[in-house]
Amino acid sequence: MAQNSIAIIGGGPAGLMAAEVLSAAGHAVTVYDQMPSVGRKFLLAGKSGLNITYAEDPETFATRFGAAAPRLKRALDGFPPDAVRAWAAALGTETFVGTSGRVFPTVMKASPLLRAWLRRLEAQGVRLRTRHRWLGFDPDGHRLRTPEGDILINPEATLLAMGGASWPKLGSDGAWTGMMAAEGIEVAPLRPANCGFDVDWSETFAERFAGHAVKSVAASSQAGRIQGEFVISVHGIEGSLVYAHSAALRDALELTGRAALILDLAPGRTAERLAADLARQDVKASFSTRLRKGAGLDGVKAALLREVQAQAQANRLPPAELAALIKALPVPLLRPRPIDEAISTAGGVAWDEVDGDFMLETHPGLFVAGEMIDWEAPTGGYLLTACMATGRAAGQGIDRWLSGR
């Protein structure tokens, strides 16, 4: 079979998965990446425990992608959580299901998996060209900046897999949005996803409690009620429980200019039980003592209550009202933290541009995959799974398109 030359721009999980599929099908694949090495965000994701997928049935799994779920379904069905685990195992990385359902490599980190993956790609003949930055479209192909100067490539098919715009120092800087827009390709604005938020903390609170974890709380927003923990930062709030609400809170801020995360600081007790416990406290005792003895709140939780509801006021509240406040403490948010700090990115190449094989309708032979398409998902392994699944589906799409020409 004659080898078709295929360029993949972006060596993250999406691009590498497409390279794997296409090289296995016998194509000549070159992966270009602007960084000195590929997979940097993948490696960072492994720093605090690589959450590679989520152990749930494919139907439930697919619902985590909001409005984009129907568009992603076929790709996700082609690479469901069990297949992700089998793929990692075949590369020597066994995985386990954590208590929450999140799936991690037994070694927790990403580096052994990435090393084995790159060895497989090399064996399959994939060429890696690092320090090659995609500069955009040219009537004769694509322009790339290399250490030796600018070059033009004109492959038979191209996959763009340049990621979102979070953590730009790892390579995904979102600069492609301008180049795509200049080419008339619709791109939904990139926005932070799985991000923290700014809160107007008092200086004293921020200084005293930045870095403190707020554990065993429940938080509510339009996203529903979720139990977990988060962290106070100098600027506001961050951490897994906040990320789980971040899409809903970001959208509310955009739409109405206002949003609050509603905290239940004592999820183990009903409001009635709390009110009764608070009512039993000595009225002459200090507010801190009443909170600690009556509601089990001290440290950062008690400070949060005082920070949000001025102590003098909270102190005067009758037990039932204080209990209600503890069960539904609104933390008003100012804005999401900048996209640079987010875990992932919402927005990207509009679905209307993309056909069922991830090819751009207006640009035959040009495909997209991974985080640069307009979808978002919570943390928990959904992001990596969808990036690899779309990379795989786009790779298969390229193979089909080339053989159908």
Ligand SMILES: Cc1cc2nc3c(=O)[nH]c(=O)nc-3n(C[C@H](O)[C@H](O)[C@H](O)COP(=O)(O)OP(=O)(O)OC[C@H]3O[C@@H](n4cnc5c(N)ncnc54)[C@H](O)[C@@H]3O)c2cc1C
């Ligand atoms: C701190 C952190 C922790 C995370 N943890 C998890 C986790 O545990 N589980 C999970 O599912 N997800 C996690 N993620 C998200 C996950 O890493 C990303 O969703 C995923 O890496 C995106 O894959 P991608 O291939 O689409 O893009 P990327 O991994 O961003 O790769 C894109 C590549 O394109 C290259 N590129 C960009 N522009 C150009 C250009 N102009 N020219 C040439 N090359 C270019 C970049 O250098 C980069 O190598 C985490 C993210 C962060 C920041």
